[in-house]
Amino acid sequence: MELIVSIISGVCLLAGSFLVLSGVIGVIRFPDFYTRIHAAGVTETLAASLILIGLMLIAGWGIVLLKLILILLLVLFTSPTASHALGKAAWKSGLKPTNLKQRNEDRN
């Protein structure tokens, strides 16, 4: 039983790490600021969740588990707000997304 749990936990940690790497490579590869936020979004949603779930599985019942759940909730509530703040700040200061001609119509 313990073996199965640690295998599942390892799979979660590995998948999470792979997604973090994907996010980082996306941030470097994608063409402009707005598309890069999408790549960063991968690291802060599923990647962070998978790593924290992997840790929860090996933490066992106790206070560490509850703290990890708190961290997961905090990440899931703050990260979308942070990306919205980033996107909005870029938009308000007039950063233009690529391939976008109707920007002036949308921007009131």
Add this chain to the structure above:
Amino acid sequence: MRHTISITLVLSILWIVNSGYYTPLLLSFGLISVLFVVWIAHRMDVVDHETLPIHLSGKLLAYYFWLMKKIIISNIDVARRVWQINPDLSPKLKKLAITQKTDMGRVIYANSINLTPGTLSVDLKNDYVLVHSLTSDGIKELEQGEMDRLVTELE
């Protein structure tokens, strides 16, 4: 009154989870700090349905399960595009009408858009949300309005 009880409960649970010490001295310190914070929150007049959306809690769980599925699908999609040799991106920016009546509903909708990678809410006003999408499919999916409808049902 319901909100006061629930903020006291939430703060107590937070304190206990983060402390890990159960000696009478520390527990009484915890109790004093919780009561102090509840008193401050009351004076600031922030103990209401917006800081403590208890009327949502039941329905929220089902919605989060649906959202989790969406998050996993869109994460895999974006990660796949990252590893493609020539990523087929068609970034798009579009205003979408929203049907939520309350601020809480609008925030939940915009946050859900941000939680699914590939779509990002850039600006949020009373009647529309400006969405940037990594591909034109992302915008199309939001335009079908399933997420919008589910969030409106939460209200």
